[in-house]
Structures are given as C-alpha cells and as structure tokens.
Amino acid sequence: MDSIVVVGASLAGVSTVGALRQQGHNGQVILIGDEADRPYARPPLSKAVLQGTQEPGDATLPALDYDVELILGDGAVELNVAEHRVGLHSGRSTAFDHLVIATGSRPRTIRPDARGETVLRSLRDCVSLRRTLREERPSVLILGGGFLGMEVASVCRALGLPVTVVDITEPLERALGPVLSARFRQAAADAGARLLSTEAGFHLLGEEKLTGIRLLDGTVIEADLVITAIGDVPNTEWLSGSGLETAGDSVLIDDRCAAAPGIYAVGDVTAWRDPDGTVRRRPHYSQAIDQARIAAHALLGGTGPAPRIPPPYFWTDMFQLYLRICGEIPVGTAPEIIEGDLEAGSALLGWKVAGQPVAAAALNYKIPVPRLRNLITTHPLSVSP
Amino acid sequence: MRVMVDRKRCESYGFCADAAPAVFSLDDESGDLVVVDGPVESALEADVQAAVRVCPVAALSVSE
Numbered sequence: 001m002d003s004i005v006v007v008g009a010s011l012a013g014v015s016t017v018g019a020l021r022q023q024g025h026n027g028q029v030i031l032i033g034d035e036a037d038r039p040y041a042r043p044p045l046s047k048a049v050l051q052g053t054q055e056p057g058d059a060t061l062p063a064l065d066y067d068v069e070l071i072l073g074d075g076a077v078e079l080n081v082a083e084h085r086v087g088l089h090s091g092r093s094t095a096f097d098h099l100v101i102a103t104g105s106r107p108r109t110i111r112p113d114a115r116g117e118t119v120l121r122s123l124r125d126c127v128s129l130r131r132t133l134r135e136e137r138p139s140v141l142i143l144g145g146g147f148l149g150m151e152v153a154s155v156c157r158a159l160g161l162p163v164t165v166v167d168i169t170e171p172l173e174r175a176l177g178p179v180l181s182a183r184f185r186q187a188a189a190d191a192g193a194r195l196l197s198t199e200a201g202f203h204l205l206g207e208e209k210l211t212g213i214r215l216l217d218g219t220v221i222e223a224d225l226v227i228t229a230i231g232d233v234p235n236t237e238w239l240s241g242s243g244l245e246t247a248g249d250s251v252l253i254d255d256r257c258a259a260a261p262g263i264y265a266v267g268d269v270t271a272w273r274d275p276d277g278t279v280r281r282r283p284h285y286s287q288a289i290d291q292a293r294i295a296a297h298a299l300l301g302g303t304g305p306a307p308r309i310p311p312p313y314f315w316t317d318m319f320q321l322y323l324r325i326c327g328e329i330p331v332g333t334a335p336e337i338i339e340g341d342l343e344a345g346s347a348l349l350g351w352k353v354a355g356q357p358v359a360a361a362a363l364n365y366k367i368p369v370p371r372l373r374n375l376i377t378t379h380p381l382s383v384s385p
Numbered sequence: 386m387r388v389m390v391d392r393k394r395c396e397s398y399g400f401c402a403d404a405a406p407a408v409f410s411l412d413d414e415s416g417d418l419v420v421v422d423g424p425v426e427s428a429l430e431a432d433v434q435a436a437v438r439v440c441p442v443a444a445l446s447v448s449e
Contacts, residue, residue: 011439018435022404043441062437062446289400289439310403324398368416369399 002027004299005086005094007076008102008235009033011041011285012267014061015292016100019307021066023296028067030094032086034075034103037123038063043285045126046151047317051158052134056127076103079242081260098299101239101251101265105232105283110143116210117228120152129227133159138224140164141212145171145195147316149229150188154318157191164194164221166202166213171195179334180323180349180361183342187319196221232283234269247271247279256302257295264299266291282328286313311373321345324369327359327376338375340365350375386425387448388433390418394444404439405432418444 004020006013009031017029033039040059048054064070071088078087079099087093107119120129132138133156140156142149145167156163165171171188172181185195202213205220212222234250244259245252250271257264268283270291293307315324329335330353340347340363348367351359360375388408397416401409407429410419425433425447437445 015435015439018431018438022431022435041441041443044443048442058443060443062434064438065434285441286400289403308403313399315398366416368411368413369397370402370411371413371416 002097003030003095004028004098004100005030005032005096006100006102007032007086008100008104008267008269009035009039009070009072010102010104010267010288011039011061012104012269012288012292013100013102014039014064015289016102016266016296017064017066017068019292019296020300023293023300025296025300026067028069030069030071030096031064032071032074032076032088032094034073034089035122035124036073038072040123041285042121045123046120046148047155050120050126050130050133050152051155052130056123056130059123059126076238079239079244081242081244081263084262097262099263100295100299101259101263101269102267102288103235103238103269105234105268107228108231108233109228110204110230116204116206116208118210118225119228120148121232132225133161136224137161141166141221141223141226142229143167143213143226144229144231145169145197146175146229146231147172149227150184151316151318152227152229153188153193154191157188157193157319162192162194162223164196164223166196166198166221168197168199168201170197174331175329177329177331177333177335177351179342180329180363183345183363184319184321184323187321187345191319193319232268234271234281236269247273248281250279250281252279255294256298257291258298264295266295282312284312284314286310311376313369313373321364323361323363324372325359325361326369326372327351327357329359329361335361386427386430386433388420388425388437389446389448390420391444391446394442396442396444398441400439400441401436401445404436405429408433409436 039061044059074088074090107121109117140163142165145165153163200216205212210226251265259265267288271281335349338348346364348365349361357376
C-alpha cells in the first residue's frame, strides 16, 4: 500500500484525509501539523470564539477516526522531491509515495520581523486576544479593513470597546465593491466603530509593542492595542530548494491540485494560473474543502466520477450583517438588487459581467445556499418564488 | 451511526449537503437543514463524518 503524507493539519489537510477515505482509500495516512493544538476551524476565531459566545474548544475539528498517524507540534522544514522525503523540525524524516502540501499561510505583517505587532490567525492568537479584550478592555486600533479586520472590529464593539479601523482604501471596498461595502461601513459606523482610509499610508508608533500610528499629515492615532490585519502570506519557506514551482510565495498547482508528479497542494498555500495566465489565489474555507476532494481524487488515480465542485462560497458576519456570497464579485461593478432593499439591510444581490451572472450575495436574506448558487450557475439572474 | 444536529448552531451553510448529499439537504423554501431519518447506512458513514467535519459552526455530531 502506498504511503500518503499530508503536511498541514488545518481544514485543508484534515479534509484531504477525510476525502481520501470517502473516496475509498483504506491505507495509512500520516498527517503532520506544526501546531500542538488539535486541528481546528478558523471561521469562529474572529467571530463567536473571540467574542466569548463560544469556547475555544468549539473550534476543534471532529477527530479523524481513521487509520491516521497524527504528528502534532512538529512542522515540516524540508522537502526532497527526488527522494520523496519530508524532513521535520525535530530531525525526523518521513518517506512518502504521495505528498499533499497543506501548510496554509500566516498573517502578513507590516514590519518584516513582525516586531511589536499583534495578529489573529491561530487558535493561540485567538485565545490570547480574547483574554486581552475581555480582561484588559483596551481601546483598539486595527490596521487593515478587510474581512478579518472588520470582523474583529465588530467583536470589539459588541464587547463595548472603542475601536478604529485604518486602511489605505475604504474598508471592504476591494472585496465587496463600492455599493455593498458602503452598506457595511454604514453599519460599522452606526455601531460606533471609527473607520479611516488614508491613501498615503502611515508610520507605526512603538517599538516592542505598537502604541499607534502617525498619518502623513501628522495626525497621531493611539490605542492600548494595535492589531495588524492586512492579509496573509503562504507558508512555503520549507519548500525552498525543493524545485517546486511557486508564484508569489504560493505553491503553483494545476486543475487537479498537482504541483509535481505525486505531489499535490490544497488550501491557502496554493495558487494557480487562469487560462489568461493570471496567477490567482483564493484563501477561503470553501476552497480548502473543494481542493481536498479534487486532490484526493487525483491522488487515488482519478478513477470513479470526478468530484462535483460548487462555485466559490464565502460568508462574513459583522455589525448585525450576515452576508453569503457565491462566485466572485467583479471589482468596481455595481450589483443588481434582485430582491429586498440594501438600505433597509436585507437584500439579494447579483453581479453580471458581459451579461453573464458571475456572483450572487444574500445580505440578511434567507435563501437556501443551493438556490443562491443556482443564480450564477444554471439560471439567468432571477429567483423562482 | 446516528446524526445529531444542534439547531441553535446550524446556520444552513450547506457544506454538509455537499459532503453527504444522500443524508443532508437544505429545504428549498426555508433553507433549513433536513437530515434523513434513522441510522446512517454503513456505506454512507465516511460521507457523514466528512459532513460533520466541514461544518463551520460545529453544529453536527454523530453517535454510535
């Protein structure tokens, strides 16, 4: 029986192990993770667990009751493609017939050495930040107005903490476009969050611990706690020297999630080339699950029906707004209101490119996910009653 | 194997229905999660375990 090694024990890695079993693999799998915590899901870490309405243990993924050798607290530091061998931090090394790379990403920081910066990515980050927010009740400055930064801002307001979000563009505009993001900014402002966009950028204040920022016009914004939420960087340093092709630090994969013969990659660590040559990555929860199915199918020889892959699916929850998105919102394109009223806070939205529906979103709007998907996959933009 | 749903947690994301469509579906009108009655067939147990694992709000569990 061939040996399968999965490096990375988060959702993508764990889902790959599950998908291998679902698709009929009965042999052993080795799952390697650098964190000591049992595998967990990240979505609650910036929402319910951070706020305290759920406990950290609630984020733990159900145990894999398969024949899985789980190695935790020992990260991969080297890949030798020619010898089909992975070297671990402890000095141990593991041979494989098939490898799945699922090492994810880590928070991007402003300073190259991350000195003084507070981030939120891991369960440990979450537990630490949750304790600080609840026990020290700090004023908070969040650098970065993407989904993570704005979700954390929402938690801060729910806890009654003063919070400011600063970005070089309008918060959430890059992800949601001008119209929908404006609705979110309004909800944030209504909840008492202060939002600031400063195109020219800013300087960090504080050395061992950040104390605030100074805008280029001299304005100083100080806070007890400064959180960096400016995106993520794929964890691919351990692959340097392996000869695997990377793009923008991501592992470059094909449409079967293959990076090289016998080597696959899934989740936030991956990128791929669109037919027009553009390198794309999509570090979302649903992608990890979808790629796990594709990679398992390819790894097992691709016999049997290919897994059905739904369009990308993403959600966020902040400031009493609950948004689900299917597809990818085209940047700069205004949505069509299919049902409801954006201002009133409940709406079904659709985006088209060249007349074709490419994205649909439900904002505080109850619709079964399959019907949301149908808006962009099988039907033109319309809702059956 | 039997499936249990924590209805207070379920937000109808639908990942379970993708992982185990023979067991989980979302009601076409209400969007509420629908689970087939009775014990899970042994051939579907791996699918159900996958469904439990991909729920982003840990609303699903199984018992023997």
